[in-house]
Amino acid sequence: MTSRHLLRPLLRPLPRRSFLALLPAGLLLATGATRAHEYYTASFTIIHPWAEPTAPGVKATSVYLRFENITADDALIGAHSDIAGRIELRTSDNSVVKSIPLPMGQDISLSAQSSHLMLIDLRTPLLGDRSYPLTLVFEKSGEMQTMLSMAEH
Numbered sequence: 001m002t003s004r005h006l007l008r009p010l011l012r013p014l015p016r017r018s019f020l021a022l023l024p025a026g027l028l029l030a031t032g033a034t035r036a037h038e039y040y041t042a043s044f045t046i047i048h049p050w051a052e053p054t055a056p057g058v059k060a061t062s063v064y065l066r067f068e069n070i071t072a073d074d075a076l077i078g079a080h081s082d083i084a085g086r087i088e089l090r091t092s093d094n095s096v097v098k099s100i101p102l103p104m105g106q107d108i109s110l111s112a113q114s115s116h117l118m119l120i121d122l123r124t125p126l127l128g129d130r131s132y133p134l135t136l137v138f139e140k141s142g143e144m145q146t147m148l149s150m151a152e153h
Contacts, residue, residue, distance in 0.1 A: 037149060041141040043072040044102060049136075050149045051119070053128040061126065063087075063117035063134070063148060067108040075099040078137040081148070085121025094118075099139065126150050 037048040047066040054061050063079075077099045079087040089097050092114050100115045102108055110116040126132065127150060134148040 037147070039144055039146050041138070041144060043074055043141055044068065044070040046136065046144065046146060048149065049134055049146050050151055051126060053150045054122060054126045056125045058125065059122050060118060060120050061122065062090075062112065063110070063119060064112070065110050065117075067102050067110075070102050070104050070106055070108070072140070073104050074102045074141055075139040076102065076136060077139050079117055079135060080137070081119070081132060081134045083123055083126065083132045083148075084119035085123070088118045088120060089115065090118045091115050102138075 037050075039046040045068045047068055049063060049065040051061050051063045076089065078089070081087065089100055091097055092112070097115070100108070100110070130150050131147040132150070134146050136144045136146060138144065
């Protein structure tokens with residue numbers, strides 16, 4: 001039998017019943033892709049760390065993310081990454097702070113209108129549609145490895 005004969009069954013359209021049977025599996029795969037930017041600790045979930053892509057010569061940019069399902073008090077006390085000389089914790093007025101509280105029972109968003117991270121002394125332009133390693137440091141939960149997604153929002 002030639003390879004053409006072996007491929008023929010794969011090239012036929014799926015019967016409607018087969019397509020409908022495969023649909024839930026496709027939805028599960030799609031859902032998994034959206035969850036790829038979630039990171040779990042024993043006390044909370046970190047949702048989608050992201051920043052805007054940067055142009056050559058830009059030396060600082062803000063990082064945003066969300067903390068959900070906080071079941072015990074904790075605090076973000078730092079971060080580090082090879083892409084920046086240092087990372088500061090900032091408030092909405094850009095003041096540097098030592099920690100960002102994560103109180104039990106609340107969801108906390110780090111955004112331009114609230115506390116956020118600031119990458120300082122960028123070592124390279126941050127390119128769109130790429131991800132870069134970012135380690136978040138917590139008072140009680142320790143270090144958490146994440147990926148910083150570069151996307152225009």
